[in-house]
Structures are given as structure tokens and as C-alpha cells.
Amino acid sequence: MATLLYRLGRFAYDRRWLVVSLWFVVLLAVGGSAAAFHGALSNSFQIPGTETQRMLDKLQTDLPSSAGGSATIVFESPNSAFTADQKQGITDALAKIKGLDGVQNVTDPFATQAQLDNATTQLASGQKQLAAAEAQLTAGQQQLDAERKQLAASGLPQSAITSATAGAQAKLDSGAAQLAQQKASLALGERQAQASQGLRFVSTDGKAAIATIQFTKSTDALPSSLRDEVQSLAQVPGVNSYASKELTQDISQLFGTSEATGVIIAAIVLLVMLGTFVAAGLPLLMALVGVGVGVGGTFALTGLVQMSSTTPMLGLMLGLAVGIDYSLFIVNRHRTQLLRGMPPRESIALAIGTSGNAVLFAGITVIIALAALVVPGLPFLSVMGIAAAATVAVAVLVAVTLLPAVLAFAGRRIISKRRWAKADAENARFASANEGEGGAARSAEEARVDAAKSQRGWGGWVTRHPWIALVASIVVLGALALPAAQLRLALPDGGSEPVDSSAYKAYEATGKYFGQGMTGPIIVVGELPAGLDATAAKTKEYDVADQLRSVANVTAAVPVALSENRQTAVFQVIPTDGPASASTVQVVSDLRAKGAQIRSQTGVTIGLTGQTAANVDVSSKLADALPPYLAIVVGLSLVLLLLVFRSLLVPLLATGGFLLSLGAAFGAVVAVYQWGWLGPVFDVTHPGAVLSFLPILLIGILFGLAMDYQVFITSGIREAYVHGQEAHLAVQTGFRHAARVVTAAAIIMVSVFAGFIFSHVTMIRPLGFALALGVLLDAFVVRMTLVPAVMRLIGRGAWWLPRWLARLLPDLDIEGAKLERTTAESAPRETAGAAL
Structure with a gap:
């Protein structure tokens, strides 16, 4: 080659x-x-074959209107409750948004909240009306029964009595049927009000309102022109308007x-x-x-x-x-x-x-x-x-x-x-001098100068104090790696956006006025039995909603859509906390576990979909894939380095060092982005779970980059050793030859990666941090400290290779x-x- x-x-x-x-x-x-x-980029991380994808496919078939993406806009009055003019301005703005091409539906928060608030009054009024109607029906029936007795006492035959009171009885029977229907409707209304408890669209102090916009396509497929127009129309004089992350994310x-x-x-x-x-x-x-x-x-x-x-x-x-x-x-x-x-x-x-x-x-x-x-x-x-x-x-x-x-x-x-x-x-x-003598003299002088310079600097210190360098490296990397034991994975939500962004303000305002759960509702799809009439289907919906609401850390569970054939129902479940929180991950698990009980009691089969459930699935799949992928990369590093350096111990040392720097990078990411340490320094305003695909990407990328520096450092040491130098002197000489360029290369790579720590795409920030720190630690602590220290200690043994294996391996x-x-x-x- x-x-x-x-x-x-x-x-x-x-x-x-x-x-x-x-x-x-x-x-x-x-x-x-x-x-x-070029097409549109996406921030949707679906996995084919998962429950979330199957349910989404079902919605696209049975309920296309519920399969599109959705976003929210939070309206906030700066000082006091909304005035009548402000409410009208918001309603008018939402009406204009609803008329845009690509918008399926818009929820007017004031109209919806009015319906929820009036529900209790309407139910109480309905109960009074039913009680009065029932009393009136009972009195009518008693009066009719008394009339029949009088007619019977007068000697009329029964057929004549029945004929004489048939009209009145028919009216009473019709009234009883209407009363039963009204009772059923009232019962459904009561169950609907019960299901909606804890759900608000206008805050209790009247200072904030949240509107939901349903699109015909997923939010990732929305053109930037539609995003901009929606945000522009949502601007209302005297009102702060905050669009959610689904609308504001700019990945172009x-x-x-x-x-x-x-x-x-x-x-x-x-x-x-x-x-x-x-x-x-x-x-x-x-x-x-x-x-x-x-x-x-x-x-x-x-x-x-x-x-x-x-x-x-x-x-x-x-x-x-x-x-x-x-x-x-x-x-x-x-x-x-x-x-x-x-x-x-x-x-x-x-x-x-x-x-x-x-x-x-x-x-x-x-x-x-x-x-x-x-x-x-x-x-x-x-x-x-x-x-x-x-x-x-x-x-x-x-x-x-x-x-x-x-x-x-x-x-x-x-x-x-x-x-x-x-x-x-x-x-x-x-x-x-002549060519041969001059070349020999020059080589001899360069060798003397090289040996003298190799005794100085960092490489000379490490090889003179290998135990100190070894122990210090392990202590530093081990201490940094400790937080990695608490690693928790999730995909980012609006809380991970910059504090001055509309997405973050929408997330913060939603949590402040309506609860964190409103920032990431869970969508539940129910498959109802065939042949149900409208009332039976509604009853099934509320039966399922009751079961969903019984799960711990669920604030509300509301039926929101029913297909025309009444076989597919959609429920919106509002958890207590945000979509990336540990409690919401547990809610998703508990809802799925509840599915068997719901099916046995109601005959309805449920499945979860939506961004919150999908994020949980993706994070779980990635966590499961992490150990085998790490095994593949570690095994690969051993084989490759065995071929390159024709040694058994050098590959083990290189791989062990890689695992140490990897663990330290994981630990630092957990400390900064999950625990919030040094948050102001790295602009981490909302510490939370670590980006779910960061670990697997970090393993793959850091492995390759670590092997770069391993090759340039260790190959120089091997070359000096092969040319006849003693093993400990070869470590010094090889280190000196590579140290300058590896130092510059590492600083350059760290600088490039560190530039992404404050990237405008917040999802990439923790990855930039992890790579910058990982390369920094791997280059300077592992490759330029730990590796030469260990190679100095083991001496000639670093290059030991069984003869039979040496004959089999190619010399690359x-x-x-x-x-x-x-x-x-x-x-x-x-x-x-x-x-x-």
C-alpha cells in the first residue's frame, strides 16, 4: 500500500x-x-416495527386528521389577565392560521376553556332538568293510574279503559324514553367532564393561553414558509406569543x-x-x-x-x-x-x-x-x-x-x-564532506541531538516517572468517569433550547401555567370492538379513559377522536412531568403494562404513539444496542492494532486506554448536561437526560480518533525500537518525533469539536462537548501520558508476539x-x- x-x-x-x-x-x-x-431534514427518530410506528400507520389509515404533526403556541399577557380585546385578537389570529394551506385544525383556547368551565354548570342544570322531568313523569303516571282506577270503578270494561288511556300512556312512554336518553347523555357528559379534570387551555389566573395547531403533515415536513407564516400571524399586539420547538426549529x-x-x-x-x-x-x-x-x-x-x-x-x-x-x-x-x-x-x-x-x-x-x-x-x-x-x-x-x-x-x-x-x-x-561521509556525520549528529532532546520535555518526564504518570492518569480518568454510572438517555425537548429562544419560552410558560406534562402529551390509540353504536362506542372510550387516568403520574386522559366506523379511538394522556423526565418514561411503561387489563375489562386493545412515546422507544433501543456495539468496536480495535503493531500488549493497552477516556467523557457529559454542573459556562439551562444516540456515536467516533493518535505515537516508538534502540529509549525517541504534530492535531480537533458546544442546533451541543473532551483526554492523558508510561514499565515485553502468530500476521x-x-x-x- x-x-x-x-x-x-x-x-x-x-x-x-x-x-x-x-x-x-x-x-x-x-x-x-x-x-x-435536496429534501427536508427531520428531527423525528422513528424505528420501523415498534409500537409507536404501527399505531401511527394505523392512524394514517383510519384517522388521517389525527396523524399529522402538531405544535403549540403559548400566549401570555405581560402584566395582568387577558383583556377582551386581547382575547379577540388571539381568536382572530388563530382563525387566520386555521385558514392556511397545510393546517388541519386549530384549537381556540378561550372557546375550549369556556366549554370545560361551563361543563359543570351545564351538568348541574341538566341534572335539575332531569329531576324535574322525572318528577313530572312520575306525577303524570300516578295521575293516569288514578284515572284508570276511576274508570274501572265506573264499570267500564278493561278494553275500553285501555283504549281511553292509550294516548296518555303513549305520551308518558315517549317521555320516559326521552328521559332515559337524556340520562345517558348526562352520564356521558359527566364522564367527559371527569376525564378532562386537570386539563386547562387558559391558566387559572387568566394570564396565559395555549393553542394547539394540527397540521396535515408531520412537523418535520412543514415548509419553512408555513412555519414563518404561522409565527407571524400569531403575533398579537400587547401579547407575548411563544411558538413551540416543532414550529421554530431551523435545521437548514x-x-x-x-x-x-x-x-x-x-x-x-x-x-x-x-x-x-x-x-x-x-x-x-x-x-x-x-x-x-x-x-x-x-x-x-x-x-x-x-x-x-x-x-x-x-x-x-x-x-x-x-x-x-x-x-x-x-x-x-x-x-x-x-x-x-x-x-x-x-x-x-x-x-x-x-x-x-x-x-x-x-x-x-x-x-x-x-x-x-x-x-x-x-x-x-x-x-x-x-x-x-x-x-x-x-x-x-x-x-x-x-x-x-x-x-x-x-x-x-x-x-x-x-x-x-x-x-x-x-x-x-x-x-x-563527500555524500556518504556527510550523510553519516549528519545522521550521527542528529541521533545525538535527538537523544538529548528526548530526555527533556513531557516525554522525558513521563519515562523518568512512569508510576506517577500511570497512577495520576488512572485517578484523573477514573474520577471523571464516576458520574457515568448515573447515565440516563432521552431525546431533547424544548427545555434544552437556548433560554432566549421562542421554543424555550414556550416550554417554560407551558410548564409554569399548565404543568410540565402539557409540553409532551402521550397519544394512545384504542382499537374498539366492531359493531358498536355511537353511545356504546362513547361509553367504551370513557371506560378506557378511566383506566388510563388510574395510572400513576397521569394528570388527565381525554378521548379526542373517533373514526367514522367507531373502531379506532384516540386518547391524549397528560403526564405530570415533561417528556424527557424519568417519571414520564415510567408512565409510558405503565400505560403499556395496563393494556392487558384494559383489554380484559373493556375489549379495547391500546397502543402508544406520538413523539413522547417514540422518544422513549428510541432511547430504549439505543440503550439496548450500546453493549453489543461497544463489544464490536473493542474487538475491532484489538484486531486492527494487532495487525499494525505486531504485538499483543500494545493493542490491549490501546484499547484499555480508549475505554478509560470513553468512560471519562461519559461521566463529564452526565455531570454537565444531566446534573447541570458548570451549566452557566456551557449554556445548559435545563439539565436533563443525555441525548439518546450520543453514547453510541461517541464510541464509534472516539474509537477511530483515538486509534489515529495511537498509530502516530506508537508507530514512532516501534520504528525506533526496530532500528535498534533499547525499549525505554525507543519510547522517548518515538514520543518526541510524534509529540509536536500530535499535540497540534489534538488541539485542532478539540477546537473544531468545541466550536459545536454552542452550536445553534442544540441537539449537537452535548456531542460536541463529549468529542472535544474525549479527544483532549485521549490525546494528552492516555496516548501522551498513560501509554508511554506503561510501555516504559513493560520494556521489551510491549513488543512480544508468539512466533506462530508472527508468521500468520501480514506486515502492514x-x-x-x-x-x-x-x-x-x-x-x-x-x-x-x-x-x-
């Missing part, structure tokens, strides 16, 4: 115009396709100011390390090209494949981070070789064959880890993993094809004039050491100044 990449680097150098032109065409084609064929913009800040920090690090704007700009340019092609291709497929809003964001995040790092490794190698006098064509080809080979392997580990997200069998996660893996693959291709072509155009401008002058002076010092030569030796023997030597 190293030889193939070496030839690819030469080809890119020789055909630089062709390579650049081809990538330009690809970028234009992908951009045009994304603009022409990928790049915000916080993400740009991370890229700016990365650019500064590159400039400090590489010394010129050209050299610093090349990794950024390569990353942007890779992101443009990878994320653009993802967008082009959104018209065919349903994707969550996190999918392109994840591709953007990873594409920027690995794109910059991979190019940095190659550029750094190329600069070093140029400064030593290597011709540019040979230097570019060798950099691609050596560092490019390591980049290829590192990229493959990330790609495999991301592609393995298909294993849990969750469609939205599979799409996310494949799209991110494709973006990383593009980043690797850019690094080994486009980068060498652009480096050919850049020439000597990737190195500063001061650094060139220093290199020329150093090369001239050895030029006076990831760093391209063999290629480097081969080309060094055949390549002519030139001074740095003459080479360019």
Missing part, C-alpha cells in the same frame, strides 16, 4: 492541473446536485458563529506550527473541500433518504476535524523532508507513501467504526453512520490526491524564509518505513536551495 500511495503522490505532482480540475468538477457537481435534489443552516470560532482557533494553531499562511491554509482548504463534497453529497440524497438534522452536522464536524488533521500530518512530513534537501517531487511522493499511509489506516479505522453503526439496526442511526463515514472517506481521498497536487503548486512557500535560511545553513555544513508497514529506506538508497541528494 505504501508503494501504491508513493506512486499516487508522484502522479498527483506530475498531473497537478488534471487532479485539481477533477476535484473542482466533483465539487461543482456535488454542489449542484445538493441545490437541485449548518454553520454558525460558534462553529466558525473553532475553525479560527484551528487556523491559529496551524499558523503557529507551520509558520506561513500558505502552509496553514492548505489543511483548512483540504478540509473545506472534503466537507463540501461529503456533506454536499449527503444533502443531495436527502430528497431520497430521510435524514435527521444531526446527520449533516455530524459529517461537518468530523469532516472539518479529520480533514485538517490528516492534511497536517502529510504537510508536516513534506516540510521536514524539504528542509533536509529532498527534491519536492520525491518529498511529496514519499510523504504520501509514509504519512499518507498512516492517514489511510487512521481514516479506515474511523470509517469502519462509523459504518458499524448499521449493526444496531436503527435506520436513522445507520444513515447517520454511513453519511459520516463517507465524509471521512472523502477527507482521506482529498489528503492523498488533491493535497499533493496543491503542494506542487505551493512549492517552497509552505516554509518561511527564516526557516529556509536556517535549513540552508545546516545543509551547507554537511555539503563540504503503516508508517512506510520500508519504502522510506528504499527511496533513500536510490534518491539523489540535493541541497534545500537547489531542490526548489
